[in-house]
Amino acid sequence: MKKLINLFLRKLGYELKTISSHNHSQSKLLAEGFPEYLKESRKAGMDVNDFINSKLGNPAYDIQIILKKELSEFKSPIFCELGVGTGRWTKEIIKILHDSQDWKIYAVDHSEWIVDFLKNYFINEKNVIPLLNDGLTLPFPDNNFLDLIFCQGMFIELKLSNIMSYAFEFSRTLKPNGIAVFNYIDLKTDNGWNHLRKQSTILSSCFTYHTTETIDRIFTEAGFVKIKSLLLGNSTYSYFRKL
């Protein structure tokens, strides 16, 4: 029966497929709160990223502080954004990259739901390439080809072993002199410490806490030199250059 239906559907460019409900709900779970944000934004008649920005703040200003200078180093930046959500930072990065030639953004996430969403959302941005990964490694067979890796709001919830696996992946895929920028919550800062205090009353808190020494040691071991760090709100942005 399915074959018969498919014979007919293929002529129209469609196909009938069985999707495991387990995989679908697992992927939605990995997508954190974004499926719910999408639902709410539709109800409000808003673009999902405008909707999230109205709740969490607009990254348009922060991106200038966090990335503008680093991006200006590269003429034709090959960029990887890891842990993308619905792409509210990607939209701002695109605005900066539009001034460069031959730029590219690989938008990598471990949730199939997120990657499917991004493929549709950025359908007209041919230089944005959403890719699924396994949550531990980067989905690139090539080494030494990226200029910049940016990871916003993801290391704040990763355990150290996961951060270490990504540090080595960043080192494998970045060109020499390429830059990795990410934020995490640093217990050496008062902001980080106070964040921990507040979260200690929440059973399902998703945040993880690290120190400058552990993060620096991991990235040094992976072949990076630290450029700078920047405290913005509760989290610390770290900048590492590959040797």
Ligand SMILES: C[S@@+](CC[C@H](N)C(=O)[O-])C[C@H]1O[C@@H](n2cnc3c(N)ncnc32)[C@H](O)[C@@H]1O
């Ligand atoms: C808190 S959201 C941040 C999303 C986006 N950067 C933002 O600020 O709006 C974390 C994102 O990282 C993804 N993520 C979490 N752990 C991951 C992992 N180990 N590998 C790849 N993606 C991951 C989630 O699916 C989600 O899209």
